Amino acid sequence: MPDLLLELFSEEIPARMQARASADLRKLVTDALVERGFTYEGALNLATPRRLVLHIAGLPARGKDQREERKGPRVGAPDAAIQGFLKSAGLSSIDEARIERDPKKGEFYVAVTESAGRPTLDVLAEILPEVIRGFPWPKSMRWGAASASSASFRWIRPLRGIVATFGPETEDPEVVPFEIGGLKAGDTTFGHRFMAPQPIRVKRLADYVRKLEAAKVIVDPERRKDIIRTDARNLAFAQGFELVEDEALVDEVSGLVEWPVTLLGSFEEEFLDVPAEVIRATIRANQKCFVLRDPATGKLANRFIATANVAARDGGATITAGNGRVIRARLSDARFFWETDKRVLLAERAKKLETITFHARLGSQGERVRRIAGLARELAPLVGADAALAERAALLCKADLVTEMVGEFPELQGLMGRYYAALQGEPDSVAAAIGDHYKPQGPSDAVPSEPVSIAVALADKLDTLVGFWAIGEKPTGSKDPYALRRAALGVIRLVLSNQLRLPLTEVIDNFIVLGKLTGEYAIPTQARFATIRDLVGFLVERLKVQLREQGARHDLVDAVLGLADGQDDLLLIVARVEALAAFLDSEDGKSLLAGYKRAANILRAEEKKDGRGFDGAPDPRLFSLPEEMLLHDTLVAAADKAREAVAREDFAGAMRALAGARGDVDRFFEHVTVNADEHQVRENRLRLLNALRAATLTVGDLSRVAG
Amino acid sequence: MEIPVHMRPERSFQGLILTLQSFWAERGCVILQPYDMEVGAGTFHPATTLRALGPGRWNAAYVQPSRRPKDGRYGENPNRLQHYYQFQVILKPSPPDLQELYLASLDAIGLDPTLHDFRFVEDDWESPTLGAWGLGWECWCDGMEVSQFTYFQQVAGFECAPVAGELTYGLERLACYLQGVDSIMELNFNGREGAEKVTYGDVFLQAEQEYSRYNFEFANTEMLLRHFADAEAECQALLAAGTPGNSDNDGRHKLALPAYDQCIKASHVFNLLDARGVISVTERQSYILRVRELAKACGAAWLQTAGGGAA
Secondary structure: OOEEEEEEEEOOOOHHHHHHHHHHHHHHHHHHHHHOOOOOOEEEEEEEOOEEEEEEEOOOOEOOOEEEEEEEEEOOOOHHHHHHHHHHHOOOOHHHOEEEEEOOOEEEEEEEEEEOOOEHHHHHHHHHHHHHHOOOOOOOEOOOHHHHOOOOOOEOOOEEEEEEEEEOOOOOOEEOOOEEOOEEOEOEEEOOOOOOOOEEEOOOHHHHHHHHHHOOOOOOHHHHHHHHHHHHHHHHHHOOOEEOOOHHHHHHHHOOOOOOEEEEEEOOHHHHHOOHHHHHHHHHHHHOOEEEEOOOOOOEEEEEEEEEOOOOOOOOHHHHHHHHHHHHHHHHHHHHHHHHHHHOOHHHHHHHHHHOEEEOOOEEHHHHHHHHHHHHHHHHHHHOOOHHHHHHHHHHOOHHHHOHHHHHOHHHOOHHHHHHHHHOOOOHHHHHHHHHOOOOOOOOOOOOOOHHHHHHHHHHHHHHHHHHHHOOOOOEOOEOOOOHHHHHHHHHHHHHHOOOOOOHHHHHHHHHHHHHHOOOOOOOHHHHHHHHHHHHHHHHHHHHHHHHHOOOOHHHHHHHHOOOOOOOOHHHHHHHHHHHHHHHHOHHHHHHHHHHHHHHHHHHHHHHHHOOOOOOOOOHHHOOOHHHHHHHHHHHHHHHHHHHHHHOOOHHHHHHHHHOOHHHHHHHHHHOOOOOOOHHHHHHHHHHHHHHHHHHOOOOOHHHOOO | OOOOHHHOOOOOHHHHHHHHHHHHHHOOOEEEOOOOOOOOOHHHOHHHHOOOOOOOOEEEEEEEEEEOHHHOOOOOOOOOOOEEEEEEEEEEOOOOOHHHHHHHHHHHOOOOOOOOOEEEEEOOEEEOOOOEEEEEEEEEEOOEEEEEEEEEEEEOOEEOOOOOEEEEEEHHHHHHHHHOOOOHHHOEOOOOOHHHOOEHHHHHHHHHHHHHHHHHHHOOHHHHHHHHHHHHHHHHHHHHHHOOOOOOOOOOOOOHHHHHHHHHHHHHHHHHHHHOOOOOHHHHHHHHHHHHHHHHHHHHHHOOOOOOOOO
8 A cells, every 4th residue: 555755945944943843744734634535654754953844644545536416306397497407417308317116206317426536645735735835834935936925835943845756655656746936846844954954865754764864864753752761861870860851851852853863071070059940040941951960969960962963073062162152151141140139138039029010900020029919928827827927928939020030031930039038038938928829820839838838839829819919910811921720720739738727818918908908909898899700710620620620529529619608618528528528438428419319309390399498497286107206306316416517527427427317218218108198297397308418518419429 | 366375365454354255246236335324234324224115136145343232231242233344235136046156155254054053043133113024034053142033024005016025134243253252342354363353342342331321321312312303304395395396207206225324324323322321122112113104105206216116
């Protein structure tokens, strides 16, 4: 079976786009083939900085033959109907139609059109230019003389050549005949830009990959990554060091080279006075080089590994020296920033925040910091932190934003503040809180556990949430420009992993009142409660998402959230869900749930019939059977016990109390007919069932539980 | 012809410039002299901004002294200056072998591709003040950014048709690498040795110190604010005055170039005000917008001139 080999050869494609683009190419071409009824055995996509490559194996030489039958009017139908049929079926005379008969309809015409399957080569010649022309680049451009027309062909960077061959393994493949943007598809490509720039004729994947490798191009990105990883590790090891692994950097660098050559260089040891994170950030962000550590001490070494795109004739000495020069210049800048920053007290620096806008409607960074500090102070007792320390840390937590270092490397925010605070004699807990207050940033980021850090981290996130809620900038759909979902998840993770009891409504309300006092929030009093309710609802909603992602049964989450009383304590919600899950897993729980469901079903049917509810306590005088009496007494006692347990936040205890009613519930249903003939008795029994339903509401809205 | 030692690009700053000029002259570029106004980058030269618009062919190369008031460091930072040189090449339409031409120019100044590591690293270019953008790369040599390579897609808010290719060489940085020195001020300017040697610092150190003082401390901001308003008003007045009137038969704009000068002036005054720290974050945006409006109107006027390809 024949294969397709496609290579789109261009000027350098941005590293971050290559993987996606080659996957898109594969999907678009295979989808177009499948849509036209073609099957294939397998597809492989590859990419280099200058090429997108697609190989589709096992395509048929031609498409399937098509046979289409079209039913027409009956024989003897009016001429207009016959003519319409001829036209729609593409026949020139009714003699070309077959006559069939049907017991109902009698004799009628059938048009049969048969077409032979088209040669795959022709179909490819149609599909490929279509896909290339409509390719979904995030950005694309025009170039050259053709760009005099604004409708000229667009690509990510100038497209320089197209290889498109099609044929079986045993024969010379054919070139897929098409042309786009003045380029004719052919079977010629080029090797490495510097080491083997000559044209190369290729036939199919195997010889394409082999010939290009001989021409110093590794077409497979995974192989380039392997080479970079392995060579970098070995190079480090040979010199007695260890590579600081960095997969994201491997990804990026593999998209910048066709022929990776790793080179080890060094810089002066004195630069190691600068914090390791700074050195790594400098070398990584600006130079896309790896850093090394000393395996004995775990400390950063004064070495780097660069990945060149060329095997230079001096063995890479010039390239290594050049990279070393740039790294030294960058590190001296970094050291200069470090030395300058150290000398200015953070508290002094923080004054500059007054001049920086946080958000046009939420004031300056300075105002923001004061809000966070006020809130951190309020939160401190709730999280077991010293209020003065929490306030201090909060006042300093954003000061590093105006340091030289963070100006240069924004990703070091927090961390630099921590270093400077520690050097300037701030208490350890203050320095740690400055460093940790942005955390947790993502689902896998560590959650602060020191009380002062917790207070500041919570205050930072709550300030952001309340602020943007106050000005009506909530996330909608996929739009969340201020990362409010992430802030909400941060609050949730801080609360849960530190087992914090936080009455959110009260905390937020106090905060807004506090904010109003300093005139920073303009939430009118009447809108305040709606805003708070909405924000707490958002947090609870995010908790729900979070619990589901962790595998909690979402029906149980719904059952707990369905309870009427104010659900604004995240930790309690989780405790209730966990207790409910454990309970419903037990025999008692399953049996009580069955009894509940039975009661609820009967109630629903009867409520519908009567058009009213059966609220109100049952009247013991109307009980005629012992099972009624027993259930009643048991329920009253169990409900009381359950309520007491819930008040103690002993949810398992509450459920145990309810479980005690299980036997009486079963016996009731066994011996008592709810829909008694006598009106009053029926009503009373329904009220008893209602009491059962109500009792379970102490632990969860069981109507939401599935099964 | 053998280049004398003192004129070799790895020996002298001026030798580097002359080598690039002859390289591009050989490839058919007109070699222009710097534009005689203060600009932030070679792109502001009308030979790039305006000539990039319109259908005609245009190949030019020139050195442009560039002023970035905010980047001044009183001559104390080895790599940062408030005044430096860019070597600018503009080729319209972009030739199919522009990358190869560029790499050949590096070879010409002594950067041999069998010894060095050249890379084209994604870097899309955008100038909010000029209403211009393009796609391209920063070009790396051994991990150092030495040039900016851009295919202009839009200038002054107009689609480029055809697209021009723009190359901008950072001359001081390239020279430091070629000469193997760590500080721009140490560059050998004239390639001579001993008593005859003139360094970059000899030529420019005092200027860096004085202009840093001026930019950050002494520039009269009230006067500058006035100058900004004047330049803006003059630009608009010239654009209006030059608009093809009823009496004109050829329908061409008569004052596109002088109007554009005022746009350049406004842009530089804005940069000075920015360095003086008197423009707040919110105002900043509106100043940029005002300059962009001027640039767009100048681009529109240029398209109504012979140079802009008007019929």
